[in-house]
Amino acid sequence: MIEQHLPALQVVVPLISAPAIILVRRHHLAWGIATLASWAALAMAVAIAIRVAETGTISYAIGSWPPPWGIEYRVDALNAFVLVLVSLVGALVMPYARVSIAAELPEEQEYLFFAMYCLCLAGLLGIAITGDAFNLFVFLEISSLSTYVLIALGRRRQALTAAYQYLVMGTIGATFYVIGVGLLYLMTGTLNMADMAERLAGVREFRPLIAALAFVTVGVGLKLALFPLHQWLPNAYTHAPSVVTAFLAATATKVSIYVLIRFHLSIFARAPALGEVPFREILMVLSILAIVSMSLVALFQDDLKRMLAYSSVAQIGYITLGLSLANASGLTAAATHLFNHGMTKGALFLLVGILALRCAGTRLSQLSGIASRMPLTSFGFMLAGLSLIGVPGTAGFITKWYLVRGSVERGSWWLAALVVATSLIALGYVWRFVEVAYLREPHAELPRAGEAPLWMMVPAWLLVAGCVYFGLETSFNVGYVGDAVKLLLRQGGA
Amino acid sequence: MNAETAIALGLALPLGGALLIAACHRVPNLREAAGLLTAAALFLCVVSLLPAVLAGERPRLSLLEPLPGIALQFQVEPFGLLFGLVASALWIVSSVYSIGYMRGNNEAHQTRFYVCFALALASTIGVAFAGNLLTLLFFYEALTFATYPLVTHHGDEEARRGGRTYLAVLLFTSTVFLFPAVVWTWLAAGTLDFVPGGVLAGKLSGTAATALLALFMFGIGKAALMPFHRWLPAAMVAPAPVSALLHAVAVVKAGVFAVVKIAVFTFGLDASGASFDWLMYVAGFTILSASVVALRSDNLKRRLAYSTVSQLSYIVLAVAVLAPLSLSGAALHLAAHAFGKITLFFAAGAIYTTAHKTEVSQLDGIGRSMPWTMAAFGIASLSMIGLPPTAGMLSKWYMVSGAYELRQWFPLVIIVLSTLLNAAYFLPIVYRAFLKDRGHDGPPHGEAHWTMLSALGLTALLTVAMFFAGDLPLALAAEFARR
Numbered sequence: 001m002i003e004q005h006l007p008a009l010q011v012v013v014p015l016i017s018a019p020a021i022i023l024v025r026r027h028h029l030a031w032g033i034a035t036l037a038s039w040a041a042l043a044m045a046v047a048i049a050i051r052v053a054e055t056g057t058i059s060y061a062i063g064s065w066p067p068p069w070g071i072e073y074r075v076d077a078l079n080a081f082v083l084v085l086v087s088l089v090g091a092l093v094m095p096y097a098r099v100s101i102a103a104e105l106p107e108e109q110e111y112l113f114f115a116m117y118c119l120c121l122a123g124l125l126g127i128a129i130t131g132d133a134f135n136l137f138v139f140l141e142i143s144s145l146s147t148y149v150l151i152a153l154g155r156r157r158q159a160l161t162a163a164y165q166y167l168v169m170g171t172i173g174a175t176f177y178v179i180g181v182g183l184l185y186l187m188t189g190t191l192n193m194a195d196m197a198e199r200l201a202g203v204r205e206f207r208p209l210i211a212a213l214a215f216v217t218v219g220v221g222l223k224l225a226l227f228p229l230h231q232w233l234p235n236a237y238t239h240a241p242s243v244v245t246a247f248l249a250a251t252a253t254k255v256s257i258y259v260l261i262r263f264h265l266s267i268f269a270r271a272p273a274l275g276e277v278p279f280r281e282i283l284m285v286l287s288i289l290a291i292v293s294m295s296l297v298a299l300f301q302d303d304l305k306r307m308l309a310y311s312s313v314a315q316i317g318y319i320t321l322g323l324s325l326a327n328a329s330g331l332t333a334a335a336t337h338l339f340n341h342g343m344t345k346g347a348l349f350l351l352v353g354i355l356a357l358r359c360a361g362t363r364l365s366q367l368s369g370i371a372s373r374m375p376l377t378s379f380g381f382m383l384a385g386l387s388l389i390g391v392p393g394t395a396g397f398i399t400k401w402y403l404v405r406g407s408v409e410r411g412s413w414w415l416a417a418l419v420v421a422t423s424l425i426a427l428g429y430v431w432r433f434v435e436v437a438y439l440r441e442p443h444a445e446l447p448r449a450g451e452a453p454l455w456m457m458v459p460a461w462l463l464v465a466g467c468v469y470f471g472l473e474t475s476f477n478v479g480y481v482g483d484a485v486k487l488l489l490r491q492g493g494a
Numbered sequence: 495m496n497a498e499t500a501i502a503l504g505l506a507l508p509l510g511g512a513l514l515i516a517a518c519h520r521v522p523n524l525r526e527a528a529g530l531l532t533a534a535a536l537f538l539c540v541v542s543l544l545p546a547v548l549a550g551e552r553p554r555l556s557l558l559e560p561l562p563g564i565a566l567q568f569q570v571e572p573f574g575l576l577f578g579l580v581a582s583a584l585w586i587v588s589s590v591y592s593i594g595y596m597r598g599n600n601e602a603h604q605t606r607f608y609v610c611f612a613l614a615l616a617s618t619i620g621v622a623f624a625g626n627l628l629t630l631l632f633f634y635e636a637l638t639f640a641t642y643p644l645v646t647h648h649g650d651e652e653a654r655r656g657g658r659t660y661l662a663v664l665l666f667t668s669t670v671f672l673f674p675a676v677v678w679t680w681l682a683a684g685t686l687d688f689v690p691g692g693v694l695a696g697k698l699s700g701t702a703a704t705a706l707l708a709l710f711m712f713g714i715g716k717a718a719l720m721p722f723h724r725w726l727p728a729a730m731v732a733p734a735p736v737s738a739l740l741h742a743v744a745v746v747k748a749g750v751f752a753v754v755k756i757a758v759f760t761f762g763l764d765a766s767g768a769s770f771d772w773l774m775y776v777a778g779f780t781i782l783s784a785s786v787v788a789l790r791s792d793n794l795k796r797r798l799a800y801s802t803v804s805q806l807s808y809i810v811l812a813v814a815v816l817a818p819l820s821l822s823g824a825a826l827h828l829a830a831h832a833f834g835k836i837t838l839f840f841a842a843g844a845i846y847t848t849a850h851k852t853e854v855s856q857l858d859g860i861g862r863s864m865p866w867t868m869a870a871f872g873i874a875s876l877s878m879i880g881l882p883p884t885a886g887m888l889s890k891w892y893m894v895s896g897a898y899e900l901r902q903w904f905p906l907v908i909i910v911l912s913t914l915l916n917a918a919y920f921l922p923i924v925y926r927a928f929l930k931d932r933g934h935d936g937p938p939h940g941e942a943h944w945t946m947l948s949a950l951g952l953t954a955l956l957t958v959a960m961f962f963a964g965d966l967p968l969a970l971a972a973e974f975a976r977r
Contacts, residue, residue, distance in 0.1 A: 386639070391635055392628075392631050392632045392636075393632055393635070397560075401561060404673065404677045405677050408677055408678060408681055416674050416677075417670065417674070420670050420673060420674060421670055424666060424670070427661070427665060435654055435657075438646075438649075439653065439654050440649075471560060472558050474560050478561065482562070
């Protein structure tokens with residue numbers, strides 16, 4: 001019985017947790033509710049993913065109004081995969097947040113964080129699960145608005161500017177998205193994605209469709225920090241509370257990329273209009289620019305958080321590059337990197353959060369010799385860093401394999417060369433930390449305290465372990481993704 | 495113990511040993527005992543695979559499947575077994591040596607040192623037993639990262655700089671050339687397995703196959719083909735046991751091992767249609783120019799490093815000749831050079847520890863205070879030159895015969911010239927040590943600690959023993975070349 005309603009509960013449980021937290025206000029209780037909701041969301045996401053693998057696409061009609069009139073939640077392999085990623089990271093950061101938030105926020109503000117976090121989680125899960133283009137907009141706004149608050153909770157005053165900057169950009173993005181959806185509604189008379197895809201195949205007036213696609217792409221591009229629409233990201237990631245940065249880096253941009261994939265590869269899959277715009281070429285150029293320029297910028301950052309933030313923009317470039325290849329290998333690379341990079345960056349930001357908690361700051365010069373005081377944190381950072389580089393045996397390698405494979409299959413040797421060469425830039429910035437941490441004399445102001453509490457170490461290390469595990473045992477991040485990619489390509493080919 | 499278990503143990507023992515060593519970090523004696531025990535157990539485990547492999551079996555083991563259709567897979571064939579034997583046997587010796595060296599020089603971070611050493615050995619065994627290209631790539635890269643902390647052990651500016659060059663060259667070559675080459679092989683052949691006769695026959699045009707071969711040969715930076723050899727001299731900032739076991743045996747041999755393995759089992763030599771001529775010229779150039787640099791280096795370890803660069807290219811040259819006999823020579827040279835070069839590095843480390851001397855020009859008359867060390871040095875030098883009664887003569891003989899069989903004059907000329915150069919940069923050291931008068935610098939000293947002395951004596955003995963009783967390596971090399 002309850003099994004049938006899992007798709008609705010997936011969103012509803014975190015959503016109603018938010019007002020519940022506001023009602024109780026006590027910080028321990030708030031944490032308890034948020035944690036419970038996160039782990040419940042993870043359990044539901046896994047259950048849904050298993051069911052999708054067994055029985056294929058699940059369709060759920062909200063309020064029993066049948067699609068395409070009512071709102072449909074529609075889960076196939078691709079969004080089941082995204083649901084698992086988002087809820088997994090959400091569940092893992094909660095124990096971490098207990099200590100980290102207590103250290104960064106005044107006690108009376110803590111419940112606000114947990115409430116906003118639950119809203120954000122509900123929004124992200126909603127974006128991933130819904131099969132309705134307007135409903136997606138609603139969830140996009142829920143997640144965005146809560147994200148602005150989450151960022152503004154940062155300890156330093158720059159957090160306010162960062163949140164404001166993101167608010168402006170994010171609002172533009174959401175507006176663009178809704179304009180695009182409006183145009184699509186005008187042309188097809190439907191908001192249901194599956195229905196829209198069918199109807200688009202018959203629409204012969206290209207101009208409004210191209211405009212719609214452009215609006216949606218730019219709007220979503222802002223949310224996913226597609227180069228050059230990424231300006232909000234480095235500041236937001238640097239100044240937000242540590243746990244927020246880790247959560248957002250691992251989930252928010254990934255969900256937006258999912259939306260991009262959904263629009264281009266399934267809603268517009270059979271629309272003749274798509275052939276009229278050189279979308280893939282544009283995406284490829286932007287991806288390459290993102291990878292090269294942002295990797296180089298990351299290389300010259302002194303603050304670890306900023307370095308990782310710029311690296312995120314570059315890594316998003318790898319995902320969109322995979323998309324732009326438009327073959328099975330490229331799409332596999334893109335989809336698997338959603339997960340692989342989510343794991344990797346989540347781990348790295350959690351570890352940086354630990355460093356920020358224990359040390360005077362996260363500038364490289366403040367961290368010299370840190371490995372002698374915090375060996376586990378430093379070693380974890382190095383391992384996750386290896387995954388960022390794409391060393392064999394880590395999740396990042398799997399992505400690199402498919403990206404290079406996809407490039408070679410298209411005959412684009414220069415692209416393969418670009419991918420491998422830029423991964424060496426990642427080696428450069430990861431190794432700056434390794435040298436500082438291991439091969440420098442301990443800094444005079446380094447604390448004597450040593451490692452952070454287990455509440456923080458265990459989640460961080462679980463993600464680090466994930467970076468290695470999903471580089472060796474890939475039945476989920478390659479096998480499951482393979483199904484999703486096959487489905488996408490079938491939609492395009494049919 | 496069946497063969498599958500032995501393979502799994504071969505990987506698990508050094509890993510477990512690393513944990514054990516880390517656990518014993520408070521009690522140095524116990525820690526060193528754990529290291530020695532692990533090394534001995536690993537050696538026995540590798541030896542236990544001998545009968546089956548000599549009988550023609552090729553034991554296999556598959557673990558995970560990180561990419562669909564490509565498993566982490568191990569397969570023991572004669573050449574891999576020979577490499578595994580050499581590496582694990584010399585690990586025992588160098589563990590003994592390390593005890594004397596690390597304590598004699600009051601080195602810091604000794605636990606980290608021994609742990610990384612064990613990890614490096616685990617990676618080496620992984621390379622030796624790799625059953626396909628992906629597995630080889632995994633352990634090849636693991637070896638780079640496991641040895642980085644050893645190279646930068648001293649943690650000063652010089653170590654950091656050396657470490658940077660080390661990582662940059664090795665990872666640049668493996669990421670930019672080797673990795674795409676593996677992907678390309680997978681796309682062209684549909685398999686990455688090591689198969690006698692290769693997997694590329696008829697799959698690529700001659701030009702494409704040659705390009706792929708070039709990607710592989712330059713991609714394996716550990717084989718130190720010029721111009722990607724700079725990491726090896728840079729790695730000499732490491733403590734002597736590291737230079738001895740890792741940068742004369744495990745790491746560099748993993749490089750040439752991969753070169754041979756890929757040339758034979760992926761390309762099937764010329765069956766793939768690839769041209770090997772250019773490789774002969776590159777290897778020849780590397781041999782001669784590295785020898786010239788060695789001749790001009792006054793720093794002893796640097797001279798030895800360039801000598802290694804040159805000697806590694808012998809093996810590449812022998813493969814490029816494409817004759818079965820020279821292939822045997824390549825396999826033998828892997829063992830012969832290992833025994834000789836580790837002795838030389840052991841000796842250099844012993845000199846550094848007792849006399850604190852690093853330059854060749856400081857070694858006048860040192861043979862009088864350290865006769866055993868310098869005698870071992872002399873024997874190993876003979877092996878480097880290729881004179882009897884040492885192992886180096888054996889391998890060179892096979893390489894020369896292979897080249898002569900096919901009337902290939904270029905490699906013959908190279909070998910003759912480089913033999914002269916080898917003699918020119920090794921014999922003066924022996925001459926200085928024994929026949930020149932002792933300089934006046936430094937206090938008097940005797941031989942090094944017995945742990946170091948026995949280690950370098952033993953490896954010198956092995957160099958001679960392989961000449962007189964080289965049945966086992968010969969059998970493995972012949973079995974390998976027969977394919």
